Amino acid sequence: MEPKQAAAALGALAHEHRLAAYRLLVEAGPEGLPAGAIAERLGTPSSTLTFHLQQLRHAGLVTQRRLSRQIIYAMAPAAMNALVAYLTENCCGVQASCTPACEPAASAARSRKTPAA
Amino acid sequence: MEPKQAAAALGALAHEHRLAAYRLLVEAGPEGLPAGAIAERLGTPSSTLTFHLQQLRHAGLVTQRRLSRQIIYAMAPAAMNALVAYLTENCCGVQASCTPACEPAASAARSRKTPAA
């Protein structure tokens, strides 16, 4: 992953609404969610939400597909994968303790909120 | 880590200059680098660089300390740790293949970009 691409992905996530939207899509899994459902849950006008979803899509973090009248958005695991890998490889010092973040993947699986950390 | 905080950290890194600066600090390790050295390597005017370093500092990603006339910036591993953990726990689907990013930590260690010594 190129730094430019990484910066774009980081920028796409660097907004509360977009981060929240992305998290909803993570929860939803591969099935994704229609744009309307996301807008409703976030409480934003649909045109505003579209703007944010496009940002995410442009960064390759989500995919979209049409299902009848709805447009379903879903996370693109590969992109997040690449981003986390980039941060782990390039932004964590060699001697820095950045690996522990990978262990609690199991606990993370159960609670979406994980206040444990 | 709160979503708000995560968004702030992501935003701080979501800029080519800042990402580059941060990577220099990662390379530099705990010793850090004086602001001037970073500015020179990035080719940005010092006032511009100060602006970016403040963004990083405000997000808690770097620390600063004075050494005689220079001000030394250094990465704050804990913050990056928390960010990667947040992404791993909240932004990687349960069934999504996000763990692989953690496994090849070994390969990452010897990748082209780590002048570990």
Next chain:
DNA sequence: TCCACTCTTCGAGGAATATCGTATTATCAG
């Protein structure tokens, strides 16, 4: 065909970011 529904595109405003020259503060050497 006509209408209801879902979402995107467009356009405009206001807010926030980024850049950089200049001025100022802090430190050290002589």
Next chain:
DNA sequence: CTGATAATACGATATTCCTCGAAGAGTGGA
């Protein structure tokens, strides 16, 4: 104290981003 060095603070400007209402495009049912 004075001058030189290193960095930050300030101010102005340009650019980009965010928001949202209104209008448009695609889909399916009657």
